[in-house]
Amino acid sequence: MRFCSTRDKNNLKSAHEVILEGIAPDGGLYVPCSVPAVDVRDMLALTYAQRAKLVFSKFLDDYTEEELESVVDGAYANGRFDEEGVAPLAQLNDSLFVMELFHGPTLAFKDVALQAMPRLLPLAAKKSGNETEVLILVATSGDTGKAALEGFRDVPGTRIIVFYPAHGVSRAQYLQMATQQGENTHVVAVEGNFDDCQRGVKVLFGDRGFEKEMDALGISLSSANSINWARLMPQIVYYFSSYADLVNEEKIELGDEVNFIVPTGNFGDILAGEFARLMGLPIGKLICASNSNDVLVDFFRNGTYDSRRTFYKTVSPSMDILVSSNLERLLFLRSGDDQWVKNLMDALSNDGVYDCGEIFEKIREGFWCDKCDEEQTIRTIADVFDTCGYVMDPHTAVGMHVYQNYLKETGDHTVSVLLSTASPYKFTDAVLRALGKDVPEDTFEQADLLFEVSGMAIPEPLTQLRGAEILHKTVCEKQDMGDAVKAIVD
Numbered sequence: 001m002r003f004c005s006t007r008d009k010n011n012l013k014s015a016h017e018v019i020l021e022g023i024a025p026d027g028g029l030y031v032p033c034s035v036p037a038v039d040v041r042d043m044l045a046l047t048y049a050q051r052a053k054l055v056f057s058k059f060l061d062d063y064t065e066e067e068l069e070s071v072v073d074g075a076y077a078n079g080r081f082d083e084e085g086v087a088p089l090a091q092l093n094d095s096l097f098v099m100e101l102f103h104g105p106t107l108a109f110k111d112v113a114l115q116a117m118p119r120l121l122p123l124a125a126k127k128s129g130n131e132t133e134v135l136i137l138v139a140t141s142g143d144t145g146k147a148a149l150e151g152f153r154d155v156p157g158t159r160i161i162v163f164y165p166a167h168g169v170s171r172a173q174y175l176q177m178a179t180q181q182g183e184n185t186h187v188v189a190v191e192g193n194f195d196d197c198q199r200g201v202k203v204l205f206g207d208r209g210f211e212k213e214m215d216a217l218g219i220s221l222s223s224a225n226s227i228n229w230a231r232l233m234p235q236i237v238y239y240f241s242s243y244a245d246l247v248n249e250e251k252i253e254l255g256d257e258v259n260f261i262v263p264t265g266n267f268g269d270i271l272a273g274e275f276a277r278l279m280g281l282p283i284g285k286l287i288c289a290s291n292s293n294d295v296l297v298d299f300f301r302n303g304t305y306d307s308r309r310t311f312y313k314t315v316s317p318s319m320d321i322l323v324s325s326n327l328e329r330l331l332f333l334r335s336g337d338d339q340w341v342k343n344l345m346d347a348l349s350n351d352g353v354y355d356c357g358e359i360f361e362k363i364r365e366g367f368w369c370d371k372c373d374e375e376q377t378i379r380t381i382a383d384v385f386d387t388c389g390y391v392m393d394p395h396t397a398v399g400m401h402v403y404q405n406y407l408k409e410t411g412d413h414t415v416s417v418l419l420s421t422a423s424p425y426k427f428t429d430a431v432l433r434a435l436g437k438d439v440p441e442d443t444f445e446q447a448d449l450l451f452e453v454s455g456m457a458i459p460e461p462l463t464q465l466r467g468a469e470i471l472h473k474t475v476c477e478k479q480d481m482g483d484a485v486k487a488i489v490d
């Protein structure tokens with residue numbers, strides 16, 4: 001299997017090279033040159049880990065059977081996810097199911113990819129003849145850092161350092177990171193905001209002198225960036241897996257179309273759904289749900305992507321984004337024209353806007369998109385709890401509201417799956433407010449109250465934080481991040 005850059009079709013790479021590189025040197029994203037087929041029929045009798053192996057094997061033909069086996073077992077079969085499994089379905093009514101992707105160690109769907117990627121990366125390094133230790137540098141505003149820490153924890157041949165803004169994360173997020181276990185995990189609080197952290201990491205990646213120093217210590221640098229193919233590919237699996245589960249539970253028949261509703265930020269999760277469709281899964285509509293940051297809604301209406309707009313901080317913060325990077329992959333998949341994609345991306349970075357022109361109808365085919373504002377998010381959490389007794393986190397509620405709009409506008413009652421991207425216990429503040437409760441100050445009291453109100457079990461990873469020992473206390477000034485790295489690796 002060969003991969004090419006969305007901005008240069010002639011830049012061909014094998015899978016392990018793509019995983020090691022992350023982003024192409026021309027700034028493009030890697031996509032497979034041809035999309036392999038998978039018959040969901042072959043998945044019916046398989047476990048989640050085996051389903052993952054089947055999908056991975058189609059793309060990663062330079063990994064051995066044994067390697068893939070160890071990757072998927074480590075990620076999905078060894079207790080990193082709770083007993084409910086990686087992607088269990090809850091039924092809300094005759095035609096709507098919620099796929100709960102939050103049963104992993106950090107209570108959000110990013111675990112699904114970040115449990116697999118850290119196991120793929122050292123193997124990729126080995127295949128490239130690179131026997132150095134891989135040092136992962138991550139800047140986080142809270143969620144990705146924790147998921148990456150858990151993913152890379154004790155993975156041989158890797159070490160991870162996460163930088164977070166000292167005064168910019170929630171109490172729960174701070175506790176999640178500061179109590180992180182694992183011999184190879186490091187966490188540094190930066191006296192600055194998220195942008196300072198991100199800038200600091202970017203500077204280190206571009207610093208040749210720093211790279212040489214690391215090289216001398218037998219260390220190569222990498223990132224757990226969300227545009228890496230190894231973070232997108234694992235998300236394809238749960239589209240297939242949920243479909244297979246629906247067949248097994250006799251909710252649908254093999255061959256029936258299913259719609260998926262995806263709370264969207266960077267367009268990664270929903271693009272994995274597009275890959276599932278290209279691989280042969282019978283998907284009707286991919287319904288893209290945005291919060292008040294609605295740049296994608298306008299895009300899917302009129303073909304113009306215009307990032308020049310106000311940025312809103314919302315109760316669904318993981319979707320607060322103005323530039324949805326993975327949309328670039330859709331533009332390439334539908335147009336096949338690398339030069340055109342490059343021109344649009346140049347326009348986006350120079351002017352903050354691009355227009356698809358004539359090909360727009362082809363690009364939006366199979367997608368439907370709408371938004372959900374703050375008040376609607378809160379009201380949806382309350383409504384769903386009142387009518388179904390089911391508690392959703394704010395990101396999932398955005399998807400739910402958009403699905404209701406979709407039903408109203410189209411009357412399409414095809415069986416649908418709503419991707420639930422985070423546990424309500426990760427956003428107890430907003431959820432309790434939606435349910436009309438006075439919200440206690442303390443994170444754990446909030447969790448206790450949500451349990452009292454909903455009866456939904458408090459997830460183990462949250463319980464473990466109570467009284468957990470603070471293991472990471474390093475603080476650094478924003479200009480000293482390089483020194484902080486050196487002090488750690490020395």
Ligand SMILES: *Cc1c(COP(=O)(O)O)cnc(C)c1O
Pocket residue numbers: 108109110143263264265266267268269270318319395421422
């Ligand atoms: C990252 C994230 C999203 C957005 O996913 P994309 O792949 O960026 O579109 C939605 N919900 C939650 C909880 C997330 O963490």
